[in-house]
Amino acid sequence: MKYFISLLGLFLIFNNELVMAQIESEFTDSRDGKTYSTVILKYKTDAGVNIKQEWFSQNLNFEVAQSFCYKSETAYCEVFGRLYLREASKGACPSGWHIPTSTEWMALITANGGLKKAGAQLNENGDSGLNLQMGGFGDVGQHYQGIGASGYYWSTKGSGSELITIDASTDEILYDAIGNANKNSVRCVRD
Numbered sequence: 001m002k003y004f005i006s007l008l009g010l011f012l013i014f015n016n017e018l019v020m021a022q023i024e025s026e027f028t029d030s031r032d033g034k035t036y037s038t039v040i041l042k043y044k045t046d047a048g049v050n051i052k053q054e055w056f057s058q059n060l061n062f063e064v065a066q067s068f069c070y071k072s073e074t075a076y077c078e079v080f081g082r083l084y085l086r087e088a089s090k091g092a093c094p095s096g097w098h099i100p101t102s103t104e105w106m107a108l109i110t111a112n113g114g115l116k117k118a119g120a121q122l123n124e125n126g127d128s129g130l131n132l133q134m135g136g137f138g139d140v141g142q143h144y145q146g147i148g149a150s151g152y153y154w155s156t157k158g159s160g161s162e163l164i165t166i167d168a169s170t171d172e173i174l175y176d177a178i179g180n181a182n183k184n185s186v187r188c189v190r191d
Contacts, residue, residue, distance in 0.1 A: 039129035080135035086180035093188035138183030
């Protein structure tokens with residue numbers, strides 16, 4: 001496993017009195033040899049809890065059954081990662097990593113200004129280092145849309161399926177329940 005650390009930065013969120021630090025890193029997936037950028041996020045929640053987590057800072061691109069490239073074009077997978085049906089997403093992250101839970105997503109979103117503002121910090125050009133990509137989605141009818149405009153990410157809550165949506169045109173992040181037949185992006189968090 002290739003792994004290096006360099007200090008990326010530190011910033012303050014004054015309106016919530018939260019401090020967030022990021023450290024860039026890399027992780028090489030032994031299953032296929034692909035190397036992913038990661039970011040170690042350290043922050044204190046508004047409840048005073050210190051959190052330190054390592055997240056992929058790019059979308060997962062590991063091929064499993066029921067995973068797809070946007071419009072079946074490999075070039076999209078190379079830039080935006082694969083889109084996964086819910087069942088496929090459950091086992092897609094490498095060993096020692098998992099799909100973020102709803103609690104993990106919400107703590108991260110809260111630390112970055114809440115649902116109404118966090119998109120500005122978490123998107124590809126944001127200061128968080130997470131770089132959520134606008135990889136679009138695929139629906140049940142094999143239609144694909146939203147590439148370059150919106151990103152849709154699986155979340156877990158018990159046995160249910162939930163979705164984090166980020167849109168390039170707004171700072172707001174949406175958090176919804178969703179059917180298992182849609183194809184969405186995956187981010188992985190270290191266990």
